[in-house]
Amino acid sequence: MTDTTKAGGDAGRAAARPGTAKSAPTIYDIAVLAGVNPSTVSRALSKPGRVSAKTAQKITDAAQELNYQVNVFARALPTGRTQTVGLIVSDITNPAYFEVIRGAETAASGRDYTLMLAESAESAELELTAARRMLATVDGLILASPRLSDEEIGLLASKKPVVVINRSVAGVASVVADTEVGVTDAVRHLAAMGHTAISYVAGPERSWMSQRRWESIKARCDWHGMQATVVASLPPTVDGGRRAAAGVRAGAATAVFCYNDLMAIGLMRELQSAGLTIPEELSILGFDNIFGSDFTTPPLSTIKSPLHELGVSAFRRVLDAVDQVDAGQEPPAPPTELVLRGSTGRAKGA
Amino acid sequence: MTDTTKAGGDAGRAAARPGTAKSAPTIYDIAVLAGVNPSTVSRALSKPGRVSAKTAQKITDAAQELNYQVNVFARALPTGRTQTVGLIVSDITNPAYFEVIRGAETAASGRDYTLMLAESAESAELELTAARRMLATVDGLILASPRLSDEEIGLLASKKPVVVINRSVAGVASVVADTEVGVTDAVRHLAAMGHTAISYVAGPERSWMSQRRWESIKARCDWHGMQATVVASLPPTVDGGRRAAAGVRAGAATAVFCYNDLMAIGLMRELQSAGLTIPEELSILGFDNIFGSDFTTPPLSTIKSPLHELGVSAFRRVLDAVDQVDAGQEPPAPPTELVLRGSTGRAKGA
DNA sequence: TTGTATGCGTTATCAG
DNA sequence: CTGATAACGCATACAA
Numbered sequence: 001m002t003d004t005t006k007a008g009g010d011a012g013r014a015a016a017r018p019g020t021a022k023s024a025p026t027i028y029d030i031a032v033l034a035g036v037n038p039s040t041v042s043r044a045l046s047k048p049g050r051v052s053a054k055t056a057q058k059i060t061d062a063a064q065e066l067n068y069q070v071n072v073f074a075r076a077l078p079t080g081r082t083q084t085v086g087l088i089v090s091d092i093t094n095p096a097y098f099e100v101i102r103g104a105e106t107a108a109s110g111r112d113y114t115l116m117l118a119e120s121a122e123s124a125e126l127e128l129t130a131a132r133r134m135l136a137t138v139d140g141l142i143l144a145s146p147r148l149s150d151e152e153i154g155l156l157a158s159k160k161p162v163v164v165i166n167r168s169v170a171g172v173a174s175v176v177a178d179t180e181v182g183v184t185d186a187v188r189h190l191a192a193m194g195h196t197a198i199s200y201v202a203g204p205e206r207s208w209m210s211q212r213r214w215e216s217i218k219a220r221c222d223w224h225g226m227q228a229t230v231v232a233s234l235p236p237t238v239d240g241g242r243r244a245a246a247g248v249r250a251g252a253a254t255a256v257f258c259y260n261d262l263m264a265i266g267l268m269r270e271l272q273s274a275g276l277t278i279p280e281e282l283s284i285l286g287f288d289n290i291f292g293s294d295f296t297t298p299p300l301s302t303i304k305s306p307l308h309e310l311g312v313s314a315f316r317r318v319l320d321a322v323d324q325v326d327a328g329q330e331p332p333a334p335p336t337e338l339v340l341r342g343s344t345g346r347a348k349g350a
Numbered sequence: 351m352t353d354t355t356k357a358g359g360d361a362g363r364a365a366a367r368p369g370t371a372k373s374a375p376t377i378y379d380i381a382v383l384a385g386v387n388p389s390t391v392s393r394a395l396s397k398p399g400r401v402s403a404k405t406a407q408k409i410t411d412a413a414q415e416l417n418y419q420v421n422v423f424a425r426a427l428p429t430g431r432t433q434t435v436g437l438i439v440s441d442i443t444n445p446a447y448f449e450v451i452r453g454a455e456t457a458a459s460g461r462d463y464t465l466m467l468a469e470s471a472e473s474a475e476l477e478l479t480a481a482r483r484m485l486a487t488v489d490g491l492i493l494a495s496p497r498l499s500d501e502e503i504g505l506l507a508s509k510k511p512v513v514v515i516n517r518s519v520a521g522v523a524s525v526v527a528d529t530e531v532g533v534t535d536a537v538r539h540l541a542a543m544g545h546t547a548i549s550y551v552a553g554p555e556r557s558w559m560s561q562r563r564w565e566s567i568k569a570r571c572d573w574h575g576m577q578a579t580v581v582a583s584l585p586p587t588v589d590g591g592r593r594a595a596a597g598v599r600a601g602a603a604t605a606v607f608c609y610n611d612l613m614a615i616g617l618m619r620e621l622q623s624a625g626l627t628i629p630e631e632l633s634i635l636g637f638d639n640i641f642g643s644d645f646t647t648p649p650l651s652t653i654k655s656p657l658h659e660l661g662v663s664a665f666r667r668v669l670d671a672v673d674q675v676d677a678g679q680e681p682p683a684p685p686t687e688l689v690l691r692g693s694t695g696r697a698k699g700a
Numbered sequence: 701t702t703g704t705a706t707g708c709g710t711t712a713t714c715a716g
Numbered sequence: 717c718t719g720a721t722a723a724c725g726c727a728t729a730c731a732a
Binding site for chain 2: 701702703704705707708709710
């Protein structure tokens with residue numbers, strides 16, 4: 001039976017809407033118009049070069065004329081491929097993700113892929129739900145600063161290509177910014193400004209990157225013979241930063257790193273409203289260099305992350321995995337960079 | 351032929367990955383395990399109540415045991431439905447979209463829908479591309495402050511349910527914040543502070559909302575017998591705001607509204623770095639009340655938008671359209687609200 | 701209530 | 717190089 005009629009329920013896409021008459025054209029329509037077999041149309045459209053130039057021309061012309069658009073569902077059914085990759089960020093409200101989203105997005109568009117974005121609102125549970133949902137429809141998944149456990153991530157990665165950003169999970173591809181260079185510069189600067197004791201306001205326990213940043217800071221402080229302590233572990237938000245104020249004041253540090261700019265901003269504002277002057281009485285540093293970190297008074301000194309590159313690079317790596325191309329070496333980690341503004345200064349009494 | 355074997359290319363999802371053995375279970379697998387017909391499984395899983403409680407139980411049990419997951423593509427093929435709605439924002443970098451995204455997202459999750467997010471980077475062309483791409487895979491589309499022309503939007507809306515946020519297009523459902531109340535309060539406040547001439551820094555020409563806000567401001571100023579003028583039309587970004595500085599200084603206004611907070615922040619900072627003191631020499635007002643608008647010195651006075659409600663409401667309306675339920679009345683526009691902070695004060699010389 | 705038969709639009713296999 | 721045909725997994729008229 002080579003029935004080319006389009007019978008059956010018209011439940012298809014583009015049906016029943018006011019302006020839309022009949023359902024979208026298919027390769028069958030193109031086939032009759034071009035006088036070839038549907039399978040030839042399929043070939044011509046999906047694998048260039050596997051069909052004679054002449055018929056290919058006829059077919060593309062016919063497709064153009066009918067304003068043909070592939071039905072991605074029909075295509076995905078036999079192939080399992082969707083030309084879509086997912087990106088899950090832990091908090092859409094954190095400006096730090098702006099650029100990683102942009103980076104991934106542009107990289108995706110450039111390769112004719114679509115990016116599917118979701119957030120987990122800092123909840124491991126929601127993150128898992130979102131990840132599972134996405135996994136069913138995407139070719140690969142990018143997890144930015146995931147709150148999931150290593151096991152959960154490994155499980156996801158066993159089903160589809162997964163790349164994690166700013167985290168390291170055994171057996172899973174990852175793209176991590178090199179915190180070293182920014183931290184090295186920052187601590188050296190602090191030392192030069194007479195600081196001898198610093199503290200660190202950590203982010204969530206589950207945050208691999210928070211841990212990583214602390215280790216880096218600790219190591220450099222040791223090197224300089226400075227004292228370094230963690231004062232708290234709180235949500236990576238402005239409010240989290242505020243809540244760190246008491247702990248910070250209780251300590252003896254004259255300079256404090258916060259896990260990210262959001263926390264640094266919260267901490268600074270809370271301290272200021274309690275009467276402290278920044279940086280005269282305390283130096284504050286954040287991480288990321290987000291939108292708004294230069295709005296504050298004083299503007300925030302911070303360690304800038306290569307957010308855009310992270311997004312681009314992560315997308316590239318999923319695609320490599322999807323296409324089974326051997327990624328070769330892990331690409332070098334893009335470096336961080338110290339951005340000195342007004343929230344850091346000479347140590348009090350130094 | 352009721353062949354239940356799973357032959358053919360194993361190109362399906364979850365194939366060829368290290369840990370994954372055979373392809374995912376289907377309703378056929380469930381059917382044999384539960385001892386019923388596949389179509390019964392389909393019914394049991396998609397339309398609760400159309401199958402006897404007993405068999406339903408058997409089927410859900412079997413599904414559970416096999417860890418069954420519907421293949422959304424296979425489902426989408428005959429039905430055309432994907433349980434997914436798209437949201438396109440004009441600039442993912444604008445914090446104003448945080449809450450509309452969150453709103454739409456939570457509303458979507460609540461109804462077991464997935465939100466697909468994209469941005470257009472303030473480009474009408476990219477927006478159209480993104481919209482077209484999405485249209486093929488979603489059940490409905492939300493356009494937040496689109497830069498598209500009315501015709502283009504109408505065309506999209508003729509194919510799938512479309513809802514626009516903060517814009518009005520003939521024949522297309524829309525959700526718009528009521529600017530009136532916020533503006534009314536703001537202008538009244540300004541009048542009380544002795545201002546008699548205000549100016550407006552407009553956003554993009556294509557921005558319906560920028561126009562809307564201006565009309566609202568103009569009307570209230572007229573009412574108070576105040577003079578009101580537009581000084582520029584620029585990109586709705588911090589940099590756009592900076593570029594408005596010269597025009598603002600050239601005018602005689604003692605208070606200026608900016609299309610949004612981003613512009614207001616840019617304008618304020620530029621003016622300040624040129625030596626002006628805010629609000630003593632000039633009062634500045636923004637719109638939206640975004641993240642960071644209270645970080646500045648002085649903190650920005652602004653007209654807060656019901657961003658979250660806009661997102662929620664927009665999602666609801668697409669869903670109504672998708673489900674063909676008569677939306678009934680246009681829901682009332684959620685109101686804006688004046689938020690007085692430090693960037694507004696008594697008119698200079700008043 | 702449940703089973704039967706078929707279609708959804710595309711890709712893939714196998715002949716010719 | 718091209719044509720015929722069988723999956724891909726699910727939903728749904730229709731019959732029983």
